[in-house]
Amino acid sequence: MMTTPAAPPPAQGGRLNVIALISGGKDSFFSLLHCLAHGHRVVALANLHPPETNEHEGSKQEEEEEGGGGGEEEDLNSFMYQTVGHQVIPLYAEATGIPLYRQPILGGATQGKDYSHFSTAVAVQGEGDNNAKAKHVKDDDDETESMIPLLLAIKRAHPEANAICAGAILSTYQRTRVESVAVRLGLTPLAFLWKFPILPVPQHLAGGDVATTDAQLLDDMAAAGMEARIIKVASGGLDDSFLWTNVADRLGKERVARSMRRFGTASEKGAVIGEGGEFETLVLDGPRQLFRKRIMVEEKDRRVVREGGGCAWLSFRSAKLEDKEVTVAASDEEKSDTGKIRIPDLLDARFVGVLEGLNTSASAGEEEARKLLALLNMEPQHSLSKQEGTFQLGLPQSLNDRKLQQWCFFGNAFSSAGSSNTVETETSLLVSRIRQRLRQSNLPPSAILTSTILLRHMADFPTVNSIYGALFDSPNPPSRVCVACGDSLSALTNSNGSISIAIYLTVHTGFTNKSKTDQRRQGLHVQSRSYWAPANIGPYSQAISIPLASLSSSSKPSNSTGGNHDDGNGGPRLVTIAGQIPLVPATMALPPAEPEQQRQALNTQLALSLQHLWRIGLEVGVQWWTSAVAYFPAATTTTTTDSSFSMPMSEKARLAYKTWQSAHQWSSKVASDEEDSDANSDPDEDDGPDLWDRKFNPRYMSFAVTSTEESSSSEPKLPDWSVLSKNNNSKDEKKKRRTIPPFFAAQVAELPRSAGVEWHAHLGVAKAGSKSVTVLESFAANINSDDGTGEERVVEVHQTVVRSPPSTSEQDDDDDDLDDMDNDDDDDDDKGVKIEASGRQPALLQTIVVERYMGGSSPPSSSLSSSSSSFATVDELARLSTRRLINQGHGEPDKERGGPSVMVRYVDVSLSAAAALGGGGGGGGGVSVAVVPCASLWDAYGERLASVTIYQSVFE
Structure with missing residues (x-):
């Protein structure tokens, strides 16, 4: 028990x-x-x-x-x-x-x-x-x-x-x-x-x-x-x-x-x-x-x-x-x-249930793995061209109009004099380059929404943290994820020597120095120890959010003047959240674990760290996650109590997905008891303020629109199934409640505080109206490798659309389409949902391309091409899958609009040579693709992956 x-x-x-x-x-x-x-x-x-x-x-x-x-x-x-x-x-x-x-x-x-x-x-x-x-x-x-x-x-x-x-x-x-x-x-x-x-x-x-x-x-x-x-x-x-x-x-x-x-x-x-x-x-x-x-x-x-x-x-x-x-x-x-001071339990009811599920027999995970093998044998899509029934949007933004940019900075292994740089020197140089890039772009540090810091050794974190923190002098610094990649970090550059740090920044170029106090950017930065979630003492917030509307090419800062111009502060919000490790919030220490109970200890860390992500998400109103990665540290042999928990990565990946899945599908089984009605027997139970008082008397105005029903309906929910719309293949409303955002697991060298897991949700969606989020049906495709061997690879595509609420007429049309999709007439199956962004309201498309390894559990390092063109096909697939969503009435996009932007690419370095990773030269310059070099990558069912690339596109 x-x-x-x-x-x-x-x-x-x-x-x-x-x-x-x-x-x-x-x-x-x-x-x-x-x-x-x-x-x-x-x-x-x-x-x-x-x-x-x-x-x-x-x-x-x-x-x-x-x-x-x-x-x-x-x-x-x-x-x-x-x-x-x-x-x-x-x-x-x-x-x-x-x-x-x-x-x-x-x-x-x-x-x-x-x-x-x-x-x-x-x-x-x-x-x-x-x-x-x-x-x-x-x-x-x-x-x-x-x-x-x-x-x-x-x-x-x-x-x-x-x-x-x-x-x-x-x-x-x-x-x-x-x-x-x-x-x-x-x-x-x-x-x-x-x-x-x-x-x-x-x-x-x-x-x-x-x-x-x-x-x-x-x-x-x-x-x-x-x-x-x-x-x-x-x-x-x-x-x-x-x-x-x-x-x-x-x-x-x-x-x-x-x-x-x-x-x-x-x-x-x-x-x-x-x-x-x-x-x-x-x-x-x-x-x-x-x-x-x-x-x-x-x-x-x-x-x-x-x-x-x-x-x-x-x-x-x-x-x-x-x-x-x-x-x-x-x-x-x-x-x-x-003993009279009640200390709240460590886990909420949701995560108590999650943990109980994790501690059951492993047979459930094995059954899910067998289901996956059947899924991999499905017939792949033969074409990615436009088809009837496809969820359709407007045109993607041109390169010049894109306001979310990914800046990449890589350390220098050597100084200009040829001597080796210390991590302190490397970090100082990177911070100087970041400041210079901000100045050149007329952007304040608050334009940075989130950062990913890759270290060679986690022991360097205190040094890096103090220098990096000097970038920010205003409330709510960017959210942050930090992992150590070990020697794999050197694969990011073409220079000789070993770099110690790389920094990737997601920057909103609409938050210029002229709008330094821009209220569109909101944050949550709790630095106090509590029972709620771990304190972030230092230069990173738990969460940063921006309005989706701020990505419009026509949006202006909220403190600008411009008549009736949209201030870009309404509608859905996009939320970035810091990576979460399983610290006990009140003590900021890892939960105690017995050496003979390693699996239960890992299960506790999985549930606790995901609860941190959930609590932060609920606090900032997140209703849906677009995707998530669970980082695990590589196994070590230097200690008997290391955080790797001495179990296969395939098993850890399955356990993490079970945690992710259970957190989404959990529902409370506790029914609220009806309140005792003893009003007639209590002298204080007279009538409340009358309607006039509620509306006009300042003493009672705050109560005018307050009711138990309204309050309960406005309580945040995560996941909030009402924000999901059906995709073109769904005929069952209940399928929405079985929709789980994409997940994968990445093995790196080390995690902060010697944690056994770190959860990172790539994007949260908050303040979304009904049917504002569409999770498109995932599909698989076979592609040929570019190394001349003729080897086929299985690539999967997962796409999520976040859009501003449609107008009333568009909502009605949407509802009609969805009703049609529910009936049994096969002629209506291909009607689909054609929803366009109204006016200049943007829609965000996140595309995830997962490249599977099909050669067994211990792949040779030469199994993938050593050429950077090995990812060209993956990028092309992402471009085609994005292009198929363009509404036919808008015509074809011109070349200026290009393909979707790579936000981050996770690569199994044992399968790809250094030149294939897309990294920059010795000094970076903020122009290369953000790559996280991993010791291994795994899907939800414990199967090996070669790469996972996350793209973003904005349609108007």
Whole structure:
């Protein structure tokens, strides 16, 4: 009986010394408790408060006698910091026994949700993780920068401090600002509550509504022994009668949830826990592990301040500390308190199911392999010319109009003087060439969407990372994939010697320097440790997305002026996502594995790393993947616990595909329980706001279009089957749910962190309307090799079309065609779907050409041509398969339009000589085809491949 991974264990050997940012609210303190649960040590509390005339920057605050002072009766309503209740904060030092440091808030909110310190301040980081020499140029207009002098003062008093924790849950605004400051000061950012509402909940709550699952956080706080009182309300669902309600209590939590359901806000993600500003809290007590004393505020010392518009808060005249009763030995109680902090399970229900499937008998994979052998005997297409029934588009863009370009840069093995270059020198030269190419093209670094970095040795990664990172000085750097190819990397150049690095960049040439703040490019860059997904601390984002419409030859930057001109910011979005390895997010370490359980360990890594890809995809709205590759490291003999798991690559490929397939086909078997209807017996269950209030009263406007049904239907789904349209051969709507995006496995030398697998989805599709994605029927063809031997090769073509939503009339025509395809009249089978891009709306075509090896499992190196023309036939096949989709009404494309662009080519180097790979010379120059040299390539069923090439075309 297999066991699924539970919550990750506390950190072993990775204890951090944490500065805890506290506001007095429940989230910052609960995040602090999670730090303690992971074995970290909290060395100081840090708080920012409204300006006061007698404060000294960075000074340690003595507790005011009896909590002294009501302070000014105003709330800053900061987007960044909770300020109401700040008069009680000084008591936390004595209550917890942890030194407290405070600093006035200077300035206000600036910029958007993603934060760049380069526009407001400069901090120069010195050497080492604990850099006390960071310099700061203060900007009094930006409230974020108020953290810098406070944290510097704490680091001077506690030089061992190397991490910072905050209570961000769903606020990108808050998280990115803390991360910006932390990284500049050499502190590891911790945000254990990040995305907490979407993480696995206890089994009995699975399938519940949003309010139920969100409120689990409040249940967890109650179980931990916290007392968190509401001290501010700012929502039509909560009036001032809710002030001083304990939300870390079952009755208080249920009262809040009932009221929000009544007013229509409970279905909004995070509302029940106050993430939308519905309420703010003040923590008075917690487990003895943290709180030695309890804070008391008597009723006579609390006064309600009403601001209007539904906003009210409590002003405190006085507060005091109270000793806690000791019923057991303190040390024993503290140990028991540690176990009360619920750590979410490592895997979601989807990937628990995936892992259970992987740990079953291998017979299923063998059966799938037999099915493949039958598939390979199918009759190949005899012609690639236009045929009735083919999905048809407009004309492909000309070479000059293409806005997505692939730039390739290769290292130099030798300097101009003939001496060998170090990897540091090679990387610096490449970065210089990239900067030069950007300048020549009038493009900012933000025009780079994603990068692939190939190294000779993974040990060079830290050196490369620091130099490469200097390219980017704004939020959301490109997503990135990094693998090590070993000696195969030298096959990319025609020069003698061994290069150490190659960099491939996907660049959007429409994002010029004139549109440097172009809002069409969006990103996700989470640098904090959490339970959600691995932190990306460094110059790469989890995801970057652009609108499909921005690829139109007529699109303009979104900040340009041009009347009614389309700003290129609507419709489907194309998403690039960083390669994902199986790190446990909270510890940033690989899952523990027993040597005798290698297969189960690999299965866990497969499921966990794919879950990371899924969670990131869902966060940025991905509904469909166009294709994916699973990288595996080559087997090594230097260690007994290496990441290769000592099993054949054919088996690893089958396991990876089973993971990919199961993740797509999994469906929840948990039915939602109907909510208990006890409205008539509860005094709080009166009617919600009437229709007039919902439409015209500012206090209730946010509820006007909110409903449980709308919220549930808008929840992201991956895969989202509604975005798929039927292809020309489909007669069964259910076939869509059996459609799996193309997959293959690539063996390279090494992966980051000695991981056993790395998942890379080539492209995600987000914000796609109904039937916006078409997966065309795959086909096979026999082609002759170019080496004069007359040997035939089997080549498969897989194509996916992403298009902007058609007009209403086109949609109706599409539906009619699809209805016709479903009937039993054979005369209608060839009607097909002819869909053209309306106006100048573009459509993206991804073509994958898979070249199979037909000569057995151990091919000789001479089995393929050593001439670069060995890929000429493959490229020609891609061109012909693209050409057949051109609508007949548009005529033939002229030569200027050329063929599809090669985005990346994966090649088994044991089957192709160096000259066949398409690499550049010793210095690159950004003109060669992007090639990933692999030790071996495998399909979904464990069969050997010679090459896989991914092409893109844009039609208008």
